[in-house]
Amino acid sequence: MGFQQGLSGLNGAAKSLDVIGNNVANASTVGFKQAQAQFADMYANSMNRSGNSPVGIGVTVANVAQAFTQGNISTTNNPLDIAINGDGFFQLGLTPDNKSPLYGRNGQFELNKDGYIVNPSMNGAYLMGWAAGVSGGDPTALKIDTSAMKATPTTSVTTKVNLDSRQSVPTVTPFDPADPNSYNNSTGVTMYDSLGNPYSVQTYYVKGATAGAPPTTTWSIYATVDGTTYGSNPATPPIVPAAVGTMTFDSTGTMTATTGMSMDMTFYAKAGGTFPGLVSLAYTGSTQTGSAFVNLAQSQNGMAPGTLSSFSIAKDGTIVGSYSNQQTKNLGTVVLVNFANPNGLQPIGNNLYQATSDAGQPLVGQPTTGTFGTLQARAVEDSNVDLTAELVNMIVAQRVYQANSQTIKVQDTVLQTLVSMR
Structure with a gap:
């Protein structure tokens, strides 16, 4: 025996x-x-x-x-390296259609020639997730969309200024952008047409006489577009300046009324570019006080076209693309999968596991939610x-x-x- x-x-x-x-x-x-x-x-x-x-x-x-x-997490220089900090596995597929999903924790990913996120150390397995704009359902192979971001024409400009009540009414009339004695102050903004062509728009503020009881002060707003005075058709000079709007303030410095507040950019559109309508101007929150003129805030809703310059992966799995026009865009979401019994997974080599009945049903979710861990970009999880x-x-x-x-x-x-x- x-x-x-x-x-x-x-x-x-x-x-x-x-x-x-x-x-x-x-x-x-x-x-x-x-x-x-x-x-x-x-x-x-x-x-x-x-x-x-x-x-x-x-x-x-x-x-x-x-x-x-959990293994130790080491930082890297690859933006597509991803470490899981906590519970969960990456879902992967040996083909983009993900017919037989596999699982693993090796986050050494890169882009293949078709733009898919793959892991070379896992037989080139495709990383699965949700496409941009999708927040559920069956994961699909994540593909980075490298197409350019289209331009958006400007339809509104929002400005917030403080006008100096101590300033005098300009001594020169009518308004002339070349003569600083014909206006008090100015601000500038860049607008965009349907093709993303930029337009440098300068707005000028001209103080009017104070009148009435209680007294009110009206400020007229003029503009230039790429150095051309806004007004009558610039193709048929002489150009007659036209105010794009007026603002009226009471004795407390509060804006009580506005008129106009829009610009027709038809005459100034560059070849092929258009504006969908009048560009509205908003001066909500602007004041007139006994302090120096200051431009407090300014924004417009148009943008130039942009190309994808870089992308990063947030801790919740969101792939954020950064574009040359300073805009960002959601390109997809990396998902995690968990099991009731991870020890029931069958290792098949190349850092991959296969689900079995002993592991239980795969539970798919977004990182940072529920029991799922968080993701750390530019990092990998070391062996434990x-x-x-x-x-x-x-x-x-x-x-x-x-x-x-x-x-x-x-x-x-x-x-x-x-x-x-x-």
Whole structure:
């Protein structure tokens, strides 16, 4: 009997050494999870089924379990490297249609020639997620859209200023942008047409006389477009300046009324470009006080066309594209998948796992929600192998192997003694 127990012990110790050796070999493999050989004792049933023999017949490897503990996170220079901090796995597919999803924690991704996010160390597996504008459903292969962002024509301009009530009415009339004595102050903004052509629009503020009881002051607003005075058709000079609006303030400096407040850019549109209508001007919150003129805020809703210059991945999985026109755009979302029993996943090599019935149904969700972890871009998760502990385990397994070989040697000595008896 001792031979069988010793042999099973040798096999078990050898299996443990195999597992330890594999852990040590993958100590530098990104996303690798260390494994542990788990053993169970064996007993033989009695022939009359009255129970097991009180003496065991050896040991068997019951399971090789992986420890899905968090590995250290190391930063990198690749914007597509992604580390999972917490629970969850990347969902991957060997083809873009994702017929047989696979899972892993190795986040060393890059773009292939077709714009898909893939992991070369995982047989070029495609990273799955939700396309831009989608927040649920079955994940699909993530593809970075590198097409240019279209231009948006300006339809409104919002400005907030403080006008200096101490300033005098200009001594020169009518308004002339070339003569600073014909206006008090000015601000500038860039507008865009349907093709993204820029227009430098300068607005000028001309103080009117204070009148009435209680007294009110009206300021007229004039403009130039690319240096041309806004007014009558510039193609048929002379150009007659036209106010684009007026603002009236009461004695407390509060704006009480406006007129006009729009610009017709038809005469100034460049070849091929158009504006969908009048460009509205808003001066909500503007004031007139006894302090210096200041432009408090200014914005417009148009933009030039832009090309994708870079992209980044947020901790919630959102892929944010940055464009040359200073705009950003959602390009998709990386999803995570979790399982009730991660140890039920079947490792198939190349840092990939396959779902089994023991793992449970895959639960798909967005990072940072529920039990899912967060993502960290420009970083990878290191192997969770503790080399010091593995080397100690290796010594223990070696001693176990030696001890089992010793039981075989002793059993051989006993048999030899019996055979040599006379």
